[in-house]
Every structure is written in C-alpha cells, then in structure tokens.
Amino acid sequence: DLSSIPVLVAGKLHEHAIARIRDTFRLVTIEQIDPSLLTAEMRETVRGVAAAPVVGGSFVGPQFLQALPKVEIVANFGVGYDGVDAAYAGKNGIMVTNTPDVLTEEVADSAVGLLISAIREFPRAEAWLRAGNWVTKGHYRVTPLTLRERRIGIFGLGRIGLAVARRLEPFGLPIAYHNRRPVEGVSYTYHSSLKALAEAVDTLICVAPGGAATEKAINAEILAALGPTGVLVNIGRGSTVDEAALAAALTNGTIAAAGLDVFADEPNVPQALLDAPNTVLLPHVGSASVHTRRAMADLCVDNLVTWFSEGRARTPVAETVNVKAR
Numbered sequence: 237d238l239s240s241i242p243v244l245v246a247g248k249l250h251e252h253a254i255a256r257i258r259d260t261f262r263l264v265t266i267e268q269i270d271p272s273l274l275t276a277e278m279r280e281t282v283r284g285v286a287a288a289p290v291v292g293g294s295f296v297g298p299q300f301l302q303a304l305p306k307v308e309i310v311a312n313f314g315v316g317y318d319g320v321d322a323a324y325a326g327k328n329g330i331m332v333t334n335t336p337d338v339l340t341e342e343v344a345d346s347a348v349g350l351l352i353s354a355i356r357e358f359p360r361a362e363a364w365l366r367a368g369n370w371v372t373k374g375h376y377r378v379t380p381l382t383l384r385e386r387r388i389g390i391f392g393l394g395r396i397g398l399a400v401a402r403r404l405e406p407f408g409l410p411i412a413y414h415n416r417r418p419v420e421g422v423s424y425t426y427h428s429s430l431k432a433l434a435e436a437v438d439t440l441i442c443v444a445p446g447g448a449a450t451e452k453a454i455n456a457e458i459l460a461a462l463g464p465t466g467v468l469v470n471i472g473r474g475s476t477v478d479e480a481a482l483a484a485a486l487t488n489g490t491i492a493a494a495g496l497d498v499f500a501d502e503p504n505v506p507q508a509l510l511d512a513p514n515t516v517l518l519p520h521v522g523s524a525s526v527h528t529r530r531a532m533a534d535l536c537v538d539n540l541v542t543w544f545s546e547g548r549a550r551t552p553v554a555e556t557v558n559v560k561a562r
C-alpha cells in the first residue's frame with residue numbers, strides 16, 4: 237500500500253507531479269530544499285523525495301540527505317541532475333532518478349530555434365517591427381551572419397546533442413562533436429578535446445551536462461578558437477561557460493554572437509550579457525512546453541511508483557544504477 241509512504245516534495249514542483257504524489261503516496265512538502273525546514277516527523281519518516289533543484293540555488297546534497305536517514309530515492313525533475321549529489325547518494329545506497337528522453341526532441345527544437353535567432357537576429361528584427369521602425373526607417377538591417385556554410389560543433393553528443401545533430405544534417409552543414417568518448421555508429425567527426433573541436437568549427441552548440449567536470453569549460457581560449465565569426469549556443473548548463481570571458485569575447489569581437497538558454501546563477505543574468513547587442517537570451521525554457529513538462533512530471537513520479545511497488549527505478553542516473561531497493 238503506497239498511500240502510507242511519506243514522499244517529500246521539496247521546493248517548487250510541477251503541479252501534475254504534486255497531484256500524482258498526493259494521490260499515490262502520503263505527500264509532505266517544504267517550501268525550499270533546505271534541511272532546516274524539515275520537521276522532526278519528516279526526518280524520521282520520509283522515504284522518497286521529489287524535487288527540481290534550480291541551478292545556482294537549492295541543492296540536494298549530503299547535508300539534506302543526512303537529515304533524512306530513511307530516504308531511499310530522490311526523483312529529480314529534469315534530465316540534468318547537477319542539483320543532486322548523485323555520487324554521494326550512490327555511495328550511500330540512495331537511488332537518484334532523472335527524466336531523460338521525454339524532453340529530448342523539445343530541447344533539440346529549442347536549440348535550433350536559438351541558433352537561428354542568434355544568427356539571423358530575429359528577436360531584434362521583431363523589436364524593430366514592433367517599435368514602428370519598419371514604417372518610419374525602413375527595412376531591418378541585412379544580417380552579417382548566416383547559417384549558410386557554417387561548420388557545426390556539438391559539445392555533448394548525447395541524447396539531446398544527437399537530436400540537434402539530426403536536425404542540422406538536412407540543413408546541409410558539416411557536424412563535428414566532442415565527448416569524453418566517441419559515439420559509435422555516427423558519421424560526425426569526433427574531436428578528443430573541446431579545444432580541437434572549437435578550432436575546427438565556427439558554431440559551437442553546448443548540450444553537455446553541468447557539474448565540476450564541465451565547469452567553465454567554455455573559456456576565453458575556446459572562444460578565441462571559434463574565431464570572429466563564431467557563434468555559441470548554450471542549452472546545456474550555464475556553469476559550463478565562463479560568462480565573464482563570454483561577455484568580453486562578444487564585446488571585443490573575439491566571437492560574433494551567442495544564444496543562451498542557461499546561466500551560471502539563474503535567474504540572474506550578467507549585465508554585460510544583457511547589454512551586448514549580439515546575444516539572444518532565454519529564461520531556461522528549453523523543455524518548457526505544457527506537453528513536455530507534463531511528460532517530465534509523469535516520468536518523475538513513475539520512478540517513485542515503480543521503486544516502491546516493484547523495487548526498481550524507471551530511469552536511474554549512472555551513479556546509482558546499481559542501487560537496489562531495501
């Protein structure tokens with residue numbers, strides 16, 4: 237009987253996920269992912285957690301997990317789980333799940349939209365129209381940048397990166413990528429370092445996960461390697477980019493433009509990126525359609541349901557694939 241199992245929703249979560257948890261388990265909630273908000277009863281009883289830790293903000297780390305000695309599973313809302321210390325969870329027998337696949341196509345669509353917007357200046361062209369400039373001043377400027385004849389580099393050719401590559405293939409653009417390991421069965425050119433990839437392309441699309449391994453990987457050196465017609469699209473995590481170096485590169489012509497959906501300290505966007513005319517900036521909306529967010533909510537909760545009813549998670553993260561139900 238799942239209805240007696242206390243499952244904690246920590247912080248803001250999709251309404252459909254909360255409703256399903258309420259209908260299936262014994263729902264308990266706290267406003268933020270903060271161990272000081274846990275009641276004594278929660279500390280003694282909670283066996284599952286569902287959360288959507290936000291980048292730069294809340295974090296499901298050792299302190300939070302230690303406050304919940306009976307916790308068996310943390311169901312992360314989102315495929316990126318840099319907001320959960322999965323290595324710590326894995327070592328301590330706690331399952332961590334994420335929401336892969338159900339958002340892949342949506343995020344890839346968003347990446348292509350952001351790429352074209354940044355290159356062809358669609359947001360600025362629309363602002364021109366809405367300001368009445370088309371009537372008073374005439375046509376918006378002919379864009380210096382084009383997608384034609386570009387060479388695409390994908391940093392993080394995983395589920396989403398592959399979906400981006402498959403979309404760009406029929407655009408007639410050559411595609412290269414960097415991962416720690418080459419992907420079998422793809423024809424795209426592999427580069428064993430991000431530097432080598434950046435030297436070989438002029439358009440870098442980042443879909444790599446956040447976390448320590450990719451922290452500020454896209455730095456001044458990588459941006460210089462992209463060159464003066466360079467375009468950066470980041471739909472992965474803001475932590476992967478050295479934002480100060482990016483702002484400088486956009487301002488002094490080291491690269492030409494950037495399209496960013498993610499930032500290091502969301503929801504705060506560095507003023508220099510806001511001021512730069514050659515940026516297209518989105519408030520982390522890569523997966524944010526009603527359709528896809530509902531599918532993410534369902535997968536997030538399905539993991540809790542299969543864990544407590546069948547003793548296995550649907551989509552465990554790599555660090556915890558071997559963690560078994562107690």
Ligand code: NDP
Pocket residue numbers: 315316317336337339343391392393394395396397414415416417418443444445446449450471472473497498520521522523524
């Ligand atoms: P995958 O795990 O399928 O792909 C990640 C890819 O990155 C893999 O190919 C992996 O290859 C590569 N990678 C991981 N670490 C490194 C590293 N240190 N150096 C080089 N390459 C690395 O994940 P998804 O495609 O499903 O998602 C990718 C990321 O996209 C998520 O982690 C999330 O941060 C972000 N995302 C953003 C969204 C948004 O709204 N903007 C929405 C959804 C996801 P290898 O292991 O061989 O290195």
